[in-house]
Amino acid sequence: MTPDDLAQALRAAVLAQRFETTADGLQHGAPLGWHPSIDLAVAVFPRGGAPVCANVLFSREQPQGLVAHFAGEFGAVGNIRFHADVRNAAGDSYAWLPGSDWSRIDFPAWFGSGPRFVAPYPASLLKTMVAVGIGRLVDAGRSDWALPLLYADKTRPVGDWLFDMITVSSNEATSALVAHLHARGAIRREGGVEVHNELHDLFAAQGLPGLMIANTQPDGGWGNGAGSGVGQIQMTAWDALRLMWRVDADAPVQPPLVSDASRAVIRRALDAQQLHHILNSESLRALPGWVPGIPGTARFAHKTGNTQNYSADAGIVHDGDLHYLIAITTSLGSRYAPHPDAATTWKLPALGASIHAWLTTHS
Numbered sequence: 001m002t003p004d005d006l007a008q009a010l011r012a013a014v015l016a017q018r019f020e021t022t023a024d025g026l027q028h029g030a031p032l033g034w035h036p037s038i039d040l041a042v043a044v045f046p047r048g049g050a051p052v053c054a055n056v057l058f059s060r061e062q063p064q065g066l067v068a069h070f071a072g073e074f075g076a077v078g079n080i081r082f083h084a085d086v087r088n089a090a091g092d093s094y095a096w097l098p099g100s101d102w103s104r105i106d107f108p109a110w111f112g113s114g115p116r117f118v119a120p121y122p123a124s125l126l127k128t129m130v131a132v133g134i135g136r137l138v139d140a141g142r143s144d145w146a147l148p149l150l151y152a153d154k155t156r157p158v159g160d161w162l163f164d165m166i167t168v169s170s171n172e173a174t175s176a177l178v179a180h181l182h183a184r185g186a187i188r189r190e191g192g193v194e195v196h197n198e199l200h201d202l203f204a205a206q207g208l209p210g211l212m213i214a215n216t217q218p219d220g221g222w223g224n225g226a227g228s229g230v231g232q233i234q235m236t237a238w239d240a241l242r243l244m245w246r247v248d249a250d251a252p253v254q255p256p257l258v259s260d261a262s263r264a265v266i267r268r269a270l271d272a273q274q275l276h277h278i279l280n281s282e283s284l285r286a287l288p289g290w291v292p293g294i295p296g297t298a299r300f301a302h303k304t305g306n307t308q309n310y311s312a313d314a315g316i317v318h319d320g321d322l323h324y325l326i327a328i329t330t331s332l333g334s335r336y337a338p339h340p341d342a343a344t345t346w347k348l349p350a351l352g353a354s355i356h357a358w359l360t361t362h363s
Contacts, residue, residue: 001044001362007054007067009362010040013354014058014065017347025335027098035063037120037331039237042355043245044324044363051252055238057117060102066115068238076209077238079114083107085121085231091224093121096309096331110234111209120331122235123305124169125312128243129213129235131162131269133181133199135262142184145265151176151220159265166269166303175220182218189218206255210236211243240314241327248316250323270301270315277343278304278313279328279352287339293349294356295319304343309333311344322360326352
């Protein structure tokens, strides 16, 4: 398998789903009508061989898909110009509403050069960045996994807050840990402006430009209402994948983001993830019309994210000799779900199943 083989297989797998035909709840079930934004990255670790990586990106402006090129062997994407997501004064993600005219939207330039790709908000996938930030506080002796942490009249150990943030995607736990990052000086604001962010310094030093968690608040606020959220918190699929790579002890060594001990804490939480509803659909088996995703027999240590307009998933897959990382961010949120208890269109788990089957055969 070559990187081009993998890229073309990913591209074909996305196109085969015909995502433009996805039923849209905001259009009374009519087809979406254009290709949604999908940023998909995969890294495969063949036994005894070198990693094989690929990243493909689709949008209404790039319906046939772009294939990313990496600087160096596994460096940053170098041939795509990423723009940040946007929200209006009311906090709505208006770029994804029916009838939105992208030619009239000023998407802020983020990084890179080449064809434009507007990066969709990562939703709760952002919590992996928070987890790394907390791990680094612990490693530096500025916190401890057993430290009692008070937030919203609840006192729990830092490690328990992190476990809930990852496994059940607790927003309260996320706020507690964001507030802890501020309280310990990892993020600092002056005069209402963020003036220091150790995570951004880390991501820049590690060549991870596609990770951003800006303008969070000392009280733990990290959503649209706090002035953060959409447009301020960003993750590309390739850099979300490379973040997962750094917490995968079984993958070829990359420069560490946290200590082995903190990596083990984060990995245990990822292994215990309870929301299997994007690329793996095991949480939704009881729903009518259930479509399988990455097989439930595979070990999938991952983190999902889901809102009305967005769905994301990233993690580490082991299935026998097959070992790979996968990350996806999309503009396919719950408004495309076929059932109130589903998170998104069945096309996303179907895509996960298709990719897993191809990798099983070809790696």
